[in-house]
Amino acid sequence: MVSTAVPRVAARRGVVRRVRWEFWLLLPATLYIFLLIGFPLVLSIYYSLSHISVGRRDYSFAGLANFRAILADEIFRQALRNTVLITIVVLIAVLVLSTILATALAERFPGKPIIRYLLLLPWASPVVMSTIAWKWIFDSQYSVINWIARKLHLIGPYEFPQWLGIPSLAIISIIIVQVWRILPFATVITLAGTSAVPRELIEAALVDGAGFFTRLFRITLPLVRPILGVAILFTALFTFTDMAVVWILTRGGPYNTSHVLSSWAFQVGIVAGDLAQGAAIALFMLPVLAIVAVWVLRLSHREVTE
Structure with a gap:
């Protein structure tokens, strides 16, 4: 015992x-x-759920009044539409471009380390500094894009496209910067998946005469689909919640037409001082992000188990 x-x-x-x-x-x-x-x-x-603001410490219960107020606000609805539109377009662009870049970087070619280093620069550089540089690029007077367009005779010598002054062009500018900023991160994730594809499968496909797109869609993408799910999740999260790019480029302008949910929450809660409605706008992102995260993770888990 x-x-x-x-x-x-x-x-x-x-x-x-x-x-x-x-x-x-x-x-x-x-x-x-x-x-x-x-x-x-x-x-x-x-x-x-209160009436609190910067100038008034009123913690009395407001119920759902703040949520009803923001849903009735046209600027909030515009910010919601912009958030969804920018997220979807950035997601598609990043997914396509990161897959192409990862597939290309998986091959052996001269100068590959330099290309990898240059690819990581947008992600490694501070978002404020890089976005300010983009703001100069989109400047109506000193824009590099406008200068190149004039040299190529795409616009007239006295035309100055207002990249940040026209609502549609402002949204396009935000999308360009977001894709440029997030693409390196998604490429690194996708490259980790493509590098894990057995080389024997690729060589066997080459022997059978399979072309690049056949190998990509029949071998590489099916095997890296769970990794792509992770890239999709992080791209959606980074784009949906980002405020810095919009605030530095346009501050929601012109006339509050380029706001996203995060920048509008900052405008209402911090700049205007209405902490209650600002918190309500910020909380509106939570269920949307939770649904996207659960859906992507379940999809990736199902692909792994299959």
């Missing part, structure tokens, strides 16, 4: 020590998530 009891007690103590060790390892990450994500989320929900 004694001989069997001693190992059990020792094993139990080992389990307790291991659990305590794992608890202390998980504690910093748990505190980080709670302080930087959980607490602001709870505070936003509390603010959205």
Whole structure:
């Protein structure tokens, strides 16, 4: 009895020590998530159900009045349409371009390390600095794009397209910058998947006379589909929640026509000082992002299990 009891007690103590060790390892990450994500989320929900503003500390219960007010606001509806449109267009463009770049970078060619380095520069550079550079590129007077268009005789010598002053061109400018900024990250993720494709399958397809597109759509893409799901998820999250690009390029202009949900929440909650409605606008993004994340993760999990 004694001989069997001693190992059990020792094993139990080992389990307790291991659990305590794992608890202390998980504690910093748990505190980080709670302080930087959980607490602001709870505070936003509390603010959205009150009448609080910068100049008035009115914490009285407002119910769903703030949500009804923002749904009746035409600028909010325009910001919602812009957010969905920009996210979808950026997602399609990034998915197509990252697949092409990853497939090309998986091959051997001279100067490949330099190309990889240059590809990562947009992602590594600070978003504020790079967006300010793009703002100069889109400037109506000093625009490099307009200068090139004049040299190619695409526009007249006295034409100055207002890239950031016309609503449609402002949305196009935002899409261009978002694609330029997120493409390197999506390419790296996709490249990790394409590099894991067995070389024997590609060589067998080459022996059978399969062309580039046949190999891409019949071999590479089906095998890297779960990885593409991760790239889709992060691209959607980065684009849907980004405020910096829109705020630096256009500040929602002209006439509040290029706002997205995040920039409009900042405008209402911080600039205008209506913390309650600003929190309500920001919270409106939460269910949409949750639905997209669950759908993409379930799709990727199903592809892996199959």
